Amino acid sequence: MDVITKNELAKIACNVRMGIIEGTFNAKSGHPGGSLSIAEILTYLYFKEMNVDPANPDMADRDRFVLSKGHAAPALYSVMAQKGYFPVEELKTLRKVDSRLQGHPSMKCLPGIDISSGSLGQGISAACGMALGAKLSNADFRVYSILGDGEIEEGQVWEAAMYASAKKLDNLVAFVDNNNLQIDGTVEEVNSPYPIPEKFAAFGWNVIEIDGHSFDEIESALNNAREYKGKPTAIIATTVKGKGVSFMENQVNWHGSAPNAEQYEIAMNELKEVLNGLEG
Secondary structure (H helix, E strand, C coil): CCCCHHHHHHHHHHHHHHHHHHHHHHHCCCCCHHHHHCCHHHHHHHHHHHCCCCCCCCCCCEEEECCCHHHHHHHHHHHHHHHHHCCCCCHCCCCCCCCCCCCCCCCCCCCCCCCCCCCCCHHHHHHHHHHHHHHHCCCCEEEEEEECCHHCCCCHHHHHHHHHHHHHCCCCCCCCEEEEEEEEEEHHHCCCCCCHHHHHHHHCCCCCCCCCCCHHHHHHHHHHHHHHHCCCCEEEEECCCCCCCCCCCCHEEEEECCCCHHHHHHHHHHHHHHHHHCCC
16 A cells, blocks of 8 residues: 555645546536545545556456446546556547547546446446455455445435345445535435435445545545445545535536636636645
8 A cells, every 4th residue: 555645645636636627628528526526535545545556457456446426537537647547648638539538437448447337326236246256256355436426316326235235245335425416406406315324324334424525534434444344334425516626616517517718727726726735
């Protein structure tokens, strides 16, 4: 596991956010809001928690990652670029016809993607299969997934939750990105999944609630998940949609809208200011 400070993680997360803005701006489409909200979670997973190697993306004992909320692909691509899976400059090709960076993650296009995802509700089921496969083959890799709070309105999520508990998949960790906004409004307005922690607990999961932008809380939750035996772990992460870009924060219209040139400059300047402050 890499030795890395919280300040270094914060710098990486800021660069991840800049990559999200770069990608969606150049694509003129995409989903910046729910990508920005998971920057810290992805940064911690790829730079501190998961056993992965960009130079050997298919190694058998690697930890697996499933972006169940596949529309947040700009965040996944950005953290993978920071990790060294491909050049950061390639983020500008997001959603182009001949790009490896399709609108949703595709394992056929980009090494390091463990499963093609984007049909909401289905990614967590694939993660369950991976975790069960590890158990059956006596492999010690772990499986991590990120779901959206709007996504968990899908019934298949709860079938997977029931299955993971029944099979005692304690090598599975599911983050719920609880930014409280989905494409049509707040999750309460659309089809409230609340109370989320109680639901996962009722389905037999070890449940932890955190601030999804706190590296300390992410670390503590993942340490708990690693030590907890007999149950899968659900980490309910309270986050801010559009986090890090002032005019995008908590604004539902940035779920699936790309910044124009003026907005791009404002966003990048804000993030550069944050990065400069971290570099101090």
